[in-house]
Structures are given as structure tokens and as C-alpha cells.
Amino acid sequence: MRGFLIWVAAVLAMTAPAKAFDTTASAAWVYDVQTGTVLMEKNAETPLPPASMSKLMTLTMLFEALRDGRVSMDTTFPVSEKAWRMGGSKMFVEPADRPSVEDLIHGIIINSGNDACVVVAEGLAGTEEAFARQMNERAAQLGLTHTTLTNASGWPDPGHRMSMEDLGLLATYIITEFPDLYPNFAMTSFNYKGRVPSNAGNRNPLLSIGTGEWTADGLKTGHTQEAGYGLVGSAIQDGRRIIFVITGLTSDRARAEESERLVNWAFREFSMRTLVPAGEDVAQAPVWLGTVSRVGLTTQNGVNVLVPAGVQDQVKVEVVYDSPVPAPIARGDRLGQLVVTIPGTRDTVTPLIATQDVPEAGLVGRMKGAVMQLGQRAITAVTG
Structure with a gap:
């Protein structure tokens, strides 16, 4: 015999129905951490080019090495010619440098340094190719079922793919498992040895927005011609945290506007019971x-x-x-x-x-x- 009980929750006042969020992003995923509720998803399980948002996996590997005691914040890594010659966003390390783990964390999060990612990959695994294999193994263990990584930086590659859901789950893992390291994602500037241009700070558009209702504190932007503009973001209001991932926007302005609109929707259209x-x-x-x-x-x-x-x-x-x-x-x-x-x-x-x-x-x-x-x-x- 199956036992059961059903009841309907009553309310004292009615409000207008929640409006579905019609995002202009090509793919999106929105998650409420406290209740474990997926608030919205659009093409969320489709493997797509993640651009620099996949740097979250490189950071995860580095954070786990810190947690396990394999490295410390003061550990230094050599800079190979491959790392030095990386294009795109950079931390501007040079072959004679020995950046510390702390420097590299800042260089990846704030400067989105492709060079810093290669330094970390080679420092932890010997080669970037070996590091990519380790990332794929770890991604599978974490339940990221739509992730295949070929490099540490998110550099364009036909085989380098992540779904928006996987990126959101990875962000959730970072926030919950590394509370001591997570505040690094809210930092807005880092200038390694005075070499970083003034426009190479943290590109997360929500960090500079003060709505008075919610506060953003992470995580990572991404942009390539193939991927468009994307963001793995997180914001808090009255102790309630949401994590969201969007991609495929046409400009950094569109990314900023869509991110703010989405966060406002997530907090205003849902109430805790x-x-x-x-x-x-x-x-x-x-x-x-x-x-x-x-x-x-x-x-x-x-x-x-x-x-x-x-x-x-x-x-x-x-x-x-x-x-x-x-x-x-x-x-x-x-x-x-x-x-x-x-x-x-x-x-x-x-x-x-x-x-x-x-x-x-x-x-x-x-x-x-x-x-x-x-x-x-x-x-x-x-x-x-």
C-alpha cells in the first residue's frame, strides 16, 4: 500500500504571475543555491565554446592543489616560452619571472591571463596537454557531463566545449568548497610588476553595479568571436545566492545589460517559502x-x-x-x-x-x- 498526503499551500495575498525570462543569450542557466532550484534554462545542456569562462576549471584544479597541500600561496612556477607567447588577455609574465600561486590566481581571475593559465597547467602537470587530460578526468568526477577541454585558457579549439549547466555547477562547487578563496573573484584590479594596462582589470560588469538590493561577487567573463560575450555570475540578496551563466551576447554592453536584467528578475520574481x-x-x-x-x-x-x-x-x-x-x-x-x-x-x-x-x-x-x-x-x- 502506498501512503501519501497532499495539501495546497495557502496565501493571504495574490500578486501578478511571475514573468518568464526571455533572454537574448543563445544559452543560459540560472540557479538558486539555497534551495537547489533551477530557475531558468535555455540550451543549458548544449556543449558550446566557453571561451575564458572555462578558466574556472583551471582555477578549480589549482584550488584543489592548495587544499590538498600540494602547493601553497607562496609556491612559484617557472614561465615557459609557450606561456610567454600566449596571445589574447594576459597577465604579462616573462620567461625570467617566477610568479607565485597567489599572483597566478589574481592574474587568471582579474586579468583573464591566458599566459597565467599555461603557467599553472605546466606547473601542476608538466604540460598543458597533460593538464587538459587531468581536467577532463576531474570534470567527469564532478558530474560535468557536457564538458571536454583541450587547453587551460579557453583558447578557441573545436574540441574545447562546456555547457552552461556545467559551468554553473562548477561555479557552485567553487563557491561552496572554497569559501576562503572565493573572495578573489570580487577583486577588480591586479597589476603584475606594473606591466598590466589600465584596461585589463576584471571585466565582470556586475562588480561595479550597486543596486542597493543585491551585491555581485563573481565569477568569470568570456569572449571569443565564435562564443560571443558570456558571463558566469553570482549575486547575493539578504543571504540568498543565485548563480547564472549566459553566453552568445553580441557585445560587452549587451552582456552587462542582460546580466543585470537577469539578476533583478531572479530576485524579484521568486519568494522564499x-x-x-x-x-x-x-x-x-x-x-x-x-x-x-x-x-x-x-x-x-x-x-x-x-x-x-x-x-x-x-x-x-x-x-x-x-x-x-x-x-x-x-x-x-x-x-x-x-x-x-x-x-x-x-x-x-x-x-x-x-x-x-x-x-x-x-x-x-x-x-x-x-x-x-x-x-x-x-x-x-x-x-x-
């Missing part, structure tokens, strides 16, 4: 052959969801479990799931766990339970 407070029982499930007849079902951390404006009275919550639940049961055992359905968004599924231990009943208890079950079946047969 607590459907299940942390620690609150969601249901009482019947127990089969246990020392008690019912066991509480709860969530690990409660359930918070984002609800688009205008559909608050259409939220459906379903508690699903196999009933009765056979004993023995250990506190924390996963016994079912809570499914939240909101129009216009993906369903949110949260595991339901037991609130207590329920030992198996003794012989007498099992006999009573068997008799009651047989009696219930008989009643069902007669009345059915």
Missing part, C-alpha cells in the same frame, strides 16, 4: 510488527522552496512512502520522500527519514500484528 520547518514531523507512518504502531517522518533540514509570484496557492506537497513500514527501523533511516510541485519549475524531492528507533516486536507482538493484518484484509475483502 518554508514548507516544513527543520525538525518538524511531516507525517506518522504505520509500522508493521514493531514495538510501536507508528513512526514519525521528518526531513534533515526542513524544506524551503522558491515560489514564482502569482502561483503561491498552486504549490502541491506530496508525502510518499510504502505503508506499513516494516520494523526494525533505525532513527535516520530513509523511509520515503516529500515531493513539492510548483508550476513552472522542476519538482523538488526531499528524503524523509525516521524520527526514532523502532525495534522489532517480540513473539507476542508479532502474533498480534499478524492477526490484525489478517483481520484488516478480511474487512477489505468484504467491503471492497
Whole structure:
């Protein structure tokens, strides 16, 4: 027998329906970190040229090397002729230099240095080709299923591809796993040995926008002729963080305008709702052959969801479990799931766990339970 409970969330006031975001980007992905909700996606799983946005994978490899103790911020790397001769955006390292890991982090994030990326690749893996193989292996481990990388910088190559969803997931990983390093993404200027032109600072257009409502703090721009203008961005409002990825814009101005418009939409058109407070029982499930007849079902951390404006009275919550639940049961055992359905968004599924231990009943208890079950079946047969 399948046990379930359905109810509809009520609201006191109605607002205008949330407007779908019709982006001019060729591909996009928008994500709310706190609730794990994908707010919008457009061609999000399509592998596309990521340009310099793929530098996030190079930084991830460097951040993990720092975390694992393989390098420190003071570790220095040599500069090869290949790195020195890299074109495009540069940190302006020279063969005689020995930039530190800290310098290179700044050079990649702020100056978008293609030369700095090659220095890191060769410093960590010996060659850029070996580093690309390591990045692909790590990307697969991180669940980036639409990523294939051939170089460390995002230099145009037919085989160098990432989806917007993969870039967003990678940004989420960086933010959550490296909180001590993430503030580097909000830095706007870095001038290695006085060689960097004044116009080679951080190109993230949102870092200089102060709306008074939200604050942007990362992550990485990208631009090539093939890819167009793109941005992996993140912003916070009242403790709520969104991450977004866009690509295929026609100019840096279009990228700036679309990014700001998208962030405003993500914060204004969705409101946070607590459907299940942390620690609150969601249901009482019947127990089969246990020392008690019912066991509480709860969530690990409660359930918070984002609800688009205008559909608050259409939220459906379903508690699903196999009933009765056979004993023995250990506190924390996963016994079912809570499914939240909101129009216009993906369903949110949260595991339901037991609130207590329920030992198996003794012989007498099992006999009573068997008799009651047989009696219930008989009643069902007669009345059915």
C-alpha cells in the first residue's frame, strides 16, 4: 500500500504571475543555491565554446592543489616560452619571472591571463596537454557531463566545449568548497610588476553595479568571436545566492545589460517559502510488527522552496512512502520522500527519514500484528 498526503499551500495575498525570462543569450542557466532550484534554462545542456569562462576549471584544479597541500600561496612556477607567447588577455609574465600561486590566481581571475593559465597547467602537470587530460578526468568526477577541454585558457579549439549547466555547477562547487578563496573573484584590479594596462582589470560588469538590493561577487567573463560575450555570475540578496551563466551576447554592453536584467528578475520574481520547518514531523507512518504502531517522518533540514509570484496557492506537497513500514527501523533511516510541485519549475524531492528507533516486536507482538493484518484484509475483502 502506498501512503501519501497532499495539501495546497495557502496565501493571504495574490500578486501578478511571475514573468518568464526571455533572454537574448543563445544559452543560459540560472540557479538558486539555497534551495537547489533551477530557475531558468535555455540550451543549458548544449556543449558550446566557453571561451575564458572555462578558466574556472583551471582555477578549480589549482584550488584543489592548495587544499590538498600540494602547493601553497607562496609556491612559484617557472614561465615557459609557450606561456610567454600566449596571445589574447594576459597577465604579462616573462620567461625570467617566477610568479607565485597567489599572483597566478589574481592574474587568471582579474586579468583573464591566458599566459597565467599555461603557467599553472605546466606547473601542476608538466604540460598543458597533460593538464587538459587531468581536467577532463576531474570534470567527469564532478558530474560535468557536457564538458571536454583541450587547453587551460579557453583558447578557441573545436574540441574545447562546456555547457552552461556545467559551468554553473562548477561555479557552485567553487563557491561552496572554497569559501576562503572565493573572495578573489570580487577583486577588480591586479597589476603584475606594473606591466598590466589600465584596461585589463576584471571585466565582470556586475562588480561595479550597486543596486542597493543585491551585491555581485563573481565569477568569470568570456569572449571569443565564435562564443560571443558570456558571463558566469553570482549575486547575493539578504543571504540568498543565485548563480547564472549566459553566453552568445553580441557585445560587452549587451552582456552587462542582460546580466543585470537577469539578476533583478531572479530576485524579484521568486519568494522564499518554508514548507516544513527543520525538525518538524511531516507525517506518522504505520509500522508493521514493531514495538510501536507508528513512526514519525521528518526531513534533515526542513524544506524551503522558491515560489514564482502569482502561483503561491498552486504549490502541491506530496508525502510518499510504502505503508506499513516494516520494523526494525533505525532513527535516520530513509523511509520515503516529500515531493513539492510548483508550476513552472522542476519538482523538488526531499528524503524523509525516521524520527526514532523502532525495534522489532517480540513473539507476542508479532502474533498480534499478524492477526490484525489478517483481520484488516478480511474487512477489505468484504467491503471492497
